[in-house]
Amino acid sequence: MELPEVVKVLDLLIKTPTYSVIGYTHGRLVYLSNAGGVTSLWSLDPARGEPLRLTKEPVHSVAYTSTRSKYVIYTKDVSKGRELQKLFAVGVDGGEERVYADTPPMRFFGLAWDGEKLVFSAATASGISLYLAREGLCEKLMDLDAVMYPTSTEGDIVVGAGTLRKNPRSTELFIYNISTGELRVYTPREGSANKNPAVRDCKILFESNFEGSSKLYIYDLNSDFLTEVRFRYRDYHTYSPVEHLIFGWVDDGRVWAVGKKNGRTKGFIEGREVPSPTGTVGYLAVSGDRVYYSASSLTTPPKVYEADLKSMTYRVLIDNLLPEELDGRLGRAYFTTYQSSDGLEVSAFVVESGVVRKPGPTIVYVHGGPWSEVYDQWSVMIAGLCAAGYHVVAPNFRGSTGYGEKYRLLNVGDVGGGDLEDVAAAGEWARSSGLASKVAVMGYSYGGYMTYLALGRKPDLWVAGVAGAGIVDWNELYELSDALFRKFIEELFDGLNRELMRERSPIEYVDGVKAPLCIVHPQNDSRTLLKPVLRYIEKLLENKATFELHVIPDMGHVMRSIDDVFRVLLPAVVFLNKYVREVS
Ligand code: 4NP
Numbered sequence: 001m002e003l004p005e006v007v008k009v010l011d012l013l014i015k016t017p018t019y020s021v022i023g024y025t026h027g028r029l030v031y032l033s034n035a036g037g038v039t040s041l042w043s044l045d046p047a048r049g050e051p052l053r054l055t056k057e058p059v060h061s062v063a064y065t066s067t068r069s070k071y072v073i074y075t076k077d078v079s080k081g082r083e084l085q086k087l088f089a090v091g092v093d094g095g096e097e098r099v100y101a102d103t104p105p106m107r108f109f110g111l112a113w114d115g116e117k118l119v120f121s122a123a124t125a126s127g128i129s130l131y132l133a134r135e136g137l138c139e140k141l142m143d144l145d146a147v148m149y150p151t152s153t154e155g156d157i158v159v160g161a162g163t164l165r166k167n168p169r170s171t172e173l174f175i176y177n178i179s180t181g182e183l184r185v186y187t188p189r190e191g192s193a194n195k196n197p198a199v200r201d202c203k204i205l206f207e208s209n210f211e212g213s214s215k216l217y218i219y220d221l222n223s224d225f226l227t228e229v230r231f232r233y234r235d236y237h238t239y240s241p242v243e244h245l246i247f248g249w250v251d252d253g254r255v256w257a258v259g260k261k262n263g264r265t266k267g268f269i270e271g272r273e274v275p276s277p278t279g280t281v282g283y284l285a286v287s288g289d290r291v292y293y294s295a296s297s298l299t300t301p302p303k304v305y306e307a308d309l310k311s312m313t314y315r316v317l318i319d320n321l322l323p324e325e326l327d328g329r330l331g332r333a334y335f336t337t338y339q340s341s342d343g344l345e346v347s348a349f350v351v352e353s354g355v356v357r358k359p360g361p362t363i364v365y366v367h368g369g370p371w372s373e374v375y376d377q378w379s380v381m382i383a384g385l386c387a388a389g390y391h392v393v394a395p396n397f398r399g400s401t402g403y404g405e406k407y408r409l410l411n412v413g414d415v416g417g418g419d420l421e422d423v424a425a426a427g428e429w430a431r432s433s434g435l436a437s438k439v440a441v442m443g444y445s446y447g448g449y450m451t452y453l454a455l456g457r458k459p460d461l462w463v464a465g466v467a468g469a470g471i472v473d474w475n476e477l478y479e480l481s482d483a484l485f486r487k488f489i490e491e492l493f494d495g496l497n498r499e500l501m502r503e504r505s506p507i508e509y510v511d512g513v514k515a516p517l518c519i520v521h522p523q524n525d526s527r528t529l530l531k532p533v534l535r536y537i538e539k540l541l542e543n544k545a546t547f548e549l550h551v552i553p554d555m556g557h558v559m560r561s562i563d564d565v566f567r568v569l570l571p572a573v574v575f576l577n578k579y580v581r582e583v584s
Contacts, residue, residue: 001355006388006577007570012323013387014380014565019294019302019318023065023072024285028092029292029317030054030065030072031304038561041072043092046292046306046317054090055097058560061085061108064283065092067251068115073100075108081524081556083107087118087133101133107484107526110149110160119158119176121149123484130158132178141176142183147487148174152198152248156180157221159197159204165190168412168491173197173206175221186219188226193405200249205229207244209405214243216257229255231271239266239273242404250286258284260402263335263349264376267293274307275314280377292317296378298333298351328354329387333376338429340398341421344410347403348395348426349374350435353386361580362391362436364426366443366450370411370419370492373402380565381444388573390440390580393430397422397450413494415474416453416504423450427461440515440580442572444468445528445557449506452536455517456509464579466518466572469525469557472510473532474501480529507532510539516546518575520568522555548575 001009017035024030028043035042041054041062054072060083062074070092075085084105090097106122118133121144130141130150141158148162156178164172164185171193173186187194192210199205202221207214216229231237241259248256256269258281267274267281269291274284279297286292289309296302304318322330331352340346353360363385367374374382374394382392396402397419399411411419423441430436441454441462448470455465471477475498478489490496493504502508517540521530530551540547550571552564559565 001389001577003574003577006573009326009329009387010384010566010569010573012325013384014562014569016301016322016380017320018378018380019304019320021283021285021292021294021304022062023283024287024292025065025067026070026092029285029304030092031294032059032062034562037563041074041090043094044304044317046290049317051318052094054092054094055088060558060560061111063111063113063118064248065285066113066115069113071100073111073113073118075111077556077560078105079524079556080554081522081558081560082526083556083558084526087138101136101138103131103133103138107482109484110151112150112153112158112160114153117153119150119153121160123482125482127483128487130176141178142181147484147491150176151196154199154201157199157202159199161195161197161206163491167191168494169409171195173204173219175204188217188219196244196246198248200253205247205249205255207247214241214405216244216247216255231255231268233268233270233272235273236268236271239268241266243402246283254286256284256286256291258282260375263347263374263396263402267291269309272309274309275312276305276307277314278376280375297376298349298379298382299330301378301383326387330354330383331386331391335376338425340418340425342418344398344418344422346395346397346422346425348393348429349376351382351386351392351394352435353389353391355387356389356391358391359431359434359437360391361389361576362393362430362439363576363580364423364430364439364441365392365394366397366423366441366447366454367394367400368443368445368447369401370397370399370415370446371401371408372446373400375402381569384569384573385442385576388576390576391430391435393426393435395422395426397426412492413497413500415492416449420450420453420457423454424458424461427454427458438463438580440464440466440576442466442468442576443470444568445470448528452506453504453509455515456506456512459512459514462515464516464518464576466520466575468520468568468572469522469528470506470519470533471528472506472536474505476532476535477529480531482526485527507536507539510536511543513540513543513545516575516579518548518550518572520550520552520571522552522557524555525557527557546579
């Protein structure tokens with residue numbers, strides 16, 4: 001395929017909008033979409049179907065809506081992508097966006113909104129604190145010395161989760177009382193993982209693995225009783241999810257949950273499966289017998305659906321078809337497993353390109369996080385690569401979510417160790433399975449880190465690499481990071497282990513890089529900062545390595561617009577077109 005054609009294909013694909021439902025209140029469904037060019041809040045009356053755009057500038061994070069308020073609370077970046085944000089509110093029926101409460105610009109994480117107040121965690125360069133905001137007012141509740149964030153609040157009670165024992169291998173709940181200022185740490189068993197608590201009527205619904213596998217429990221604050229959730233309907237128990245994407249209370253006391261298994265998700269209400277297409281279903285917004293959600297797959301862009309629990313049917317509320325010009329470009333997508341070098345079973349999604357043969361040029365696409373995963377869900381990166389003529393293998397290397405807490409924790413203290421082996425084994429699998437003629441590696445963020453490391457430490461496996469917003473030097477990154485990311489690095493390395501951080505830094509292996517390397521890095525990235533990458537580049541220059549560097553001005557870590565995606569993906573595809581297509 002000639003370059004102009006590749007660019008045309010990419011342009012069409014990237015403009016395919018994304019949709020993600022975040023609530024239903026005051027008769028309107030609320031969702032995020034980049035349909036207007038930037039990630040914005042939208043709302044819709046499902047009976048009438050006229051979408052209304054609520055915000056103009058890119059939205060950063062959003063609190064799930066509460067039926068007690070017609071306002072949506074969200075943050076916007078005020079620092080050209082550096083993720084220093086301020087708090088805003090807008091009505092679901094439109095009107096002016098306004099400042100909800102004046103706060104210093106901070107990195108917000110964990111927004112718990114009950115319709116009257118917002119509780120959130122936020123980090124500055126020096127520390128992390130818990131805050132309470134009410135219309136026009138904001139106060140700091142307490143300083144935090146661990147990564148913890150609120151997920152739900154009701155009355156005086158705030159609940160959340162985090163590494164409260166300062167052990168990266170366990171996750172505890174916290175219960176904070178706003179009137180007394182008391183913070184209680186709750187865990188059913190020391191060392192277990194307890195996540196995503198939601199409070200209603202003094203009952204805390206949460207996920208725990210304290211009895212082995214991850215299940216849902218209710219902890220009653222009044223009686224101090226803990227019970228496993230047993231649903232009225234059997235579907236949920238029959239499906240038996242490995243983990244939960246998200247879950248919560250309906251106002252009337254019903255429990256909804258989205259379970260995960262083998263890279264896909266399914267929604268349930270009171271244990272009864274919510275009708276949905278195959279793929280990945282997100283947050284469920286429930287109103288009586290109606291359930292609203294967005295769903296997609298690796299080859300089907302996100303749509304918004306309305307399910308009817310009486311007839312057990314669903315209909316498309318917001319359709320989203322790929323342009324005809326892209327017909328046939330995305331081929332078969334499937335889930336597979338392979339063995340890593342030490343015998344560990346690793347799973348991956350494979351998406352074949354519809355426009356190249358097998359074996360053909362293949363990209364091992366490494367996800368970010370690293371505590372995240374590739375689902376059978378729309379990914380503009382993966383779909384973009386396929387449409388441009390590459391098969392894609394996207395491994396869920398050790399440390400990924402979705403395969404149980406034990407698997408997720410395999411990378412603690414072993415960042416860039418076993419996970420790198422899994423990425424390398426994905427490249428080998430691509431060849432031995434007959435999919436790949438040649439293999440390149442590509443990723444963004446933690447995936448960019450893996451790309452640098454893969455090229456430096458496994459130089460014979462790859463014909464090229466694309467490192468987006470990657471990490472090259474953990475020690476320097478630590479010095480440059482804010483309080484949240486310093487803690488995050490400490491968790492990943494199981495403590496501040498400077499020697500391991502040095503040993504697992506790609507800059508140590510820059511002399512090993514043989515394959516052409518394309519570096520794409522946002523100038524204002526405050527998670528994976530650019531500065532260390534410039535030192536890496538100096539070494540590439542000294543070594544006369546083949547590389548290109550694209551610094552994206554005025555952009556931060558998170559892609560917030562269609563333009564941002566284009567600015568990352570276009571240089572990657574132009575590079576791949578030269579070095580993966582033409583070099584054998
Ligand atoms: P992510 O980015 O892959 O987008 O989550 C990361 C940014 C920073 C770090 C890890 C991942 N870090 O450890 O500092």
